[in-house]
Amino acid sequence: MANLKNLSERIKSVTSIQQVTKAMKMVAAAKVKKAQDKMEISRPYSKNTQELICRILPQISSTDISLVEKRDVKNIGIIVISSDRGFAGSFNSSVIRKVEKEIEKIGKDKVYLFCIGKKSSEYFSKRDFNVKETFFDFWKDMNYETASEISNSFIRAFEQNDIDEVHVVYNRFKTLASQELMMEKVLPVDFTTDYNAKDYNYDYEPGQKEIVSTLIPKHVTVQMWQQLLESYSSEEAARMIAMDNATENAKEIIKELKLEFNKARQAAITTEMLEIVGGAEALVD
Amino acid sequence: MNKSFKLEIVTPIKTFSFDNVTYAKCPGVNGYFGIMKNHTNSIINLTDGIISVKTDKDEIKFSCSYGIADINSDSSDDIEDKVLLLVENAEELEK
Numbered sequence A: 001m002a003n004l005k006n007l008s009e010r011i012k013s014v015t016s017i018q019q020v021t022k023a024m025k026m027v028a029a030a031k032v033k034k035a036q037d038k039m040e041i042s043r044p045y046s047k048n049t050q051e052l053i054c055r056i057l058p059q060i061s062s063t064d065i066s067l068v069e070k071r072d073v074k075n076i077g078i079i080v081i082s083s084d085r086g087f088a089g090s091f092n093s094s095v096i097r098k099v100e101k102e103i104e105k106i107g108k109d110k111v112y113l114f115c116i117g118k119k120s121s122e123y124f125s126k127r128d129f130n131v132k133e134t135f136f137d138f139w140k141d142m143n144y145e146t147a148s149e150i151s152n153s154f155i156r157a158f159e160q161n162d163i164d165e166v167h168v169v170y171n172r173f174k175t176l177a178s179q180e181l182m183m184e185k186v187l188p189v190d191f192t193t194d195y196n197a198k199d200y201n202y203d204y205e206p207g208q209k210e211i212v213s214t215l216i217p218k219h220v221t222v223q224m225w226q227q228l229l230e231s232y233s234s235e236e237a238a239r240m241i242a243m244d245n246a247t248e249n250a251k252e253i254i255k256e257l258k259l260e261f262n263k264a265r266q267a268a269i270t271t272e273m274l275e276i277v278g279g280a281e282a283l284v285d
Numbered sequence B: 001m002n003k004s005f006k007l008e009i010v011t012p013i014k015t016f017s018f019d020n021v022t023y024a025k026c027p028g029v030n031g032y033f034g035i036m037k038n039h040t041n042s043i044i045n046l047t048d049g050i051i052s053v054k055t056d057k058d059e060i061k062f063s064c065s066y067g068i069a070d071i072n073s074d075s076s077d078d079i080e081d082k083v084l085l086l087v088e089n090a091e092e093l094e095k
Helices: A002-059 A091-106 A118-126 A144-159 A208-284
Strands: A076-081 A111-116 A131-135 A165-175 A178-187 A203-205 B005-011 B014-028 B031-035 B042-046 B049-055 B059-064 B067-072 B082-087 B090-092
Touching: A002 A208, A002 B005, A002 B014, A002 B067, A002 B082, A076 A091, A076 A118, A076 A144, A076 A208, A091 A111, A091 A118, A091 A165, A091 A178, A091 A208, A111 A118, A111 A144, A118 A131, A131 A144, A144 A178, A144 A208, A165 A208, A178 A208, A208 B042, A208 B067, B005 B049, B014 B042, B014 B059, B014 B082, B014 B090
Parallel strands: A076 A111, A076 A165, A111 A131, A203 B042, B005 B082
Antiparallel strands: A165 A178, B005 B014, B014 B031, B014 B049, B042 B067, B049 B059, B059 B090, B067 B082
């Protein structure tokens, strides 16, 4: 009988796990939608900023602007975008693995990390990597200021010549079921300068150089914002899929346990009946 | 003659667009400036301040943080004038 009780308790606990994973899946699905809407809204700003830069940049010599200037690469900054929470399948581990591979290629002491999200911050801090700055606990009410804060920190490091190139590693949202691991160069900024500056007779106030100098950090920031959103939607999508799988697995386990439970119950009944019959026969004799 | 132009205030988290704007006042780096139809083509840095937009019906005010104004006009009147205000933050003020 102890076995029966044991089984029914296990069925109960797996059922409650299933309820939790189901709820987490629903929450994640709602969050994906929200993040995607935000991404959609930020597009015009990013597009227009980029257009303006491409329009003005060919008219001035780009060496004047520090964020565009290419330097000999001694040290590299890598921005790692991970999440604060787990339960999202291989979302964080794939980012961390990719960054580790890159670090191996370049050399541990030449790489400075900007870790976004608790997972990567903890991982790299524990292993004595050069973690320059960490950002976490902002996803819940994330706003544009967070993106500015992050971009300001690496722009500062770049301008002080601490690092000569900045890359970002993050998960790009492809579909609900798949993310793409991306590595992109952030600084120095590359622009396609195939834009023909023929009929642009504009007044500039204060001057072209000043305008571009204020525009480029904005461009970097909005880029950062979009990458954060991409990563956030991927995280929630990954969590949604992971939780969906967990719910499926729980269902499977419950099915097996129930079968076992019924078998055990049947066995118990049979034994009991045998005992009664055996007892009755003994009396007849 | 039609004296209105198009104006868009674009921020990373919101876009406000207006079709029939007759006058707009913006905080430039060298002080406030006004935009009417047929303004010279200009690109102007904006600082923190108040943007006021006058349409043919009413006037709407926004607080904004620093950004940039891109004013495109065409003297031939074939293409409608378009003003783009790229700002980091814009919030409509209560009247």
